Amino acid sequence: MSFRGPRSPEEDKPLNIWFQRFLTVILFLICLLLLSADRWFPKQTEGLRLHVTDTLAPLVALSSGPVRWGRERFLGFQAYVQATELASQAESLSAEIDILTLGIEQRDNLISELRKNINMPPDGLENYLSARVLIQGSNLFRPNIIVNVGKEDGTYFANGDNAVRAGLAVITHKGLLGRLQSVGSNASSVRLLTDKDSALPVLVGEFRIRATVFGMGSPLLTLTTEEALPGAIRIGDRVITSSIDPDIPFLFRVGEVVQTSPDIKVLPSASDIPELTGFVQIVLKDDLDINTEDEANL
C-alpha cells in the first residue's frame, strides 16, 4: 500500500521543480557567503545586523506587548499582596526607622569627609538613561541583548552631541551588565561581560589589586593580574570597576571571585538579564538636555 497522496497541479511543471532545486542550491551558497563575510569582514556585516535590528525592534516590542501586559499585571498583583502584608509591619518599625535615619545622616557626613580626603569627584556627573530590554540573544559565545534606546530618542548633551553611543556602560541594580556595542536609530545592541571579546580593567578584594577580567563565552569571567602575590586573591573577594576606562562608572560592582585555581574565575553580579518588564540603565557621563516628550514615550 502506498502512502503517497494525489499529484499537485504545480508538479506537472518540471520547470517549477528545477526552480525549487536551483533556489535551494543558491540559498546554501548565500549562507556560506554570509558566513565567510561575517568571519572576514565583520564591520560590514555589523551594519546589516544593525539595520535589521532597528527595523525589527519596534515590531518585536509590539508583538511582545500582550505578554508584557500579562506579566506586569501578574507582578502587580504579587506586589499588592506583599504590600498588604508589609503595611502592618511598617507601623511597628517606624520608631526604628527614626533611629536609623539619624545613623544614615551621620554616615553620609562621614562618607563625604572621606571622599574629600581622597579627592574623589563629587556625585552628579553621571546620568542614567533607562532602557527596556526587547530581545535576548541565546548565543553562548557572544551573549547580547537589544534595548529600545537609540540615536533618535532625543537624548543629547548640552553641546548638541547625541548622548547614546557605542562603548557606554550598561548596568542593573545588581552590577555592571555590559557595554553598548552598536547603536541604531531606535534600538541598540549590548555586549555582555561574558562575551568572548569582552575585557574590563577591575580592582579585586580589600587591597584593590589591579586586574583585568575577560569574557570567555561561558557564564564565568576569567581574571588575570600581574600584581597579586600567591594567595592574595581569595574566593569571595569582590571585583569592582577601576577608574581606567572613562566610560565605566568607578567602584561599581562587577562580580565575585568563585574560583582561584587553576585559573581565577569571577561570577558576574548581573548575570541574570532583566525580564521583559524590567529595565537596564545606560550610564551617560555629562550634562544632558533630554527631550521630555521622547523620555515620556520611553
Place this chain on the structure above:
Amino acid sequence: MSAVAPLIRRANQASPTSYLYAFTLPLLSMFLAVVLGSIPWGVNQNSLFVPDLLAPTLFFWGVHQPRNVSILIAFAFGLITDIIDNTPLGSQALAYMIMLLIAKSQASTLVHLGLFFKWGLFVLSIILFVALKLLVSLGFYGHLATVATWPAALFSLQLVLVTSVAYVGIHLLLAAVNSALPAPYFSR
C-alpha cells in the same frame, strides 16, 4: 487507498480562503515562535532550560504543509534568528534549511504516521541542527582553547533535550490548527 481518501476529501472540501490560511498560518506561527523565543523572561538564557521554539514549528509545517513552507522561509527566519541571537550570519539559516529539507523529504510518509514517528525524526533533526550550530560557532570563533567548549557542549545537549520535549506540546497545538487547513499535495 484508504489512507489517501481523507486527504482528497479535505482537499475537495477546502475553500479558497482556507488555502490562504494554509500559507499565512505557518508564517504567523513561525513569527510568534521567533518573538516568544527571543523576548527576555527574566532568566539567564544559557543556564536554564529554554527551548528553541522555531525548530519544532518549522519541522511541523514542513511535514504537514510542505508545499506552503518554502526553503526561502526557512532561510529568512534563520537569518533573522542569526541577527537576534548574534550568531555568525548564515549559521542558523543553514541549519534551519537542512531541517526543513529533512522534514519535507519525509513528509509524504510521515503525515500518515503517529506522533511518535514524527518525534523520532525531529529528535534526529535537532541533534543534527545543534551539532551544526556548535561546529560552525566553534570554527567561527577561533581556536578551541580560547572559547568555553565544555559549557557550549553542555548547553547544546540541554538544548536538544528541552527542544525535543517542547516538540510534543508544539505539535499538539499546531495539529489543532492544521486540522482546519486543506490537506497538502504530495508528489507520487
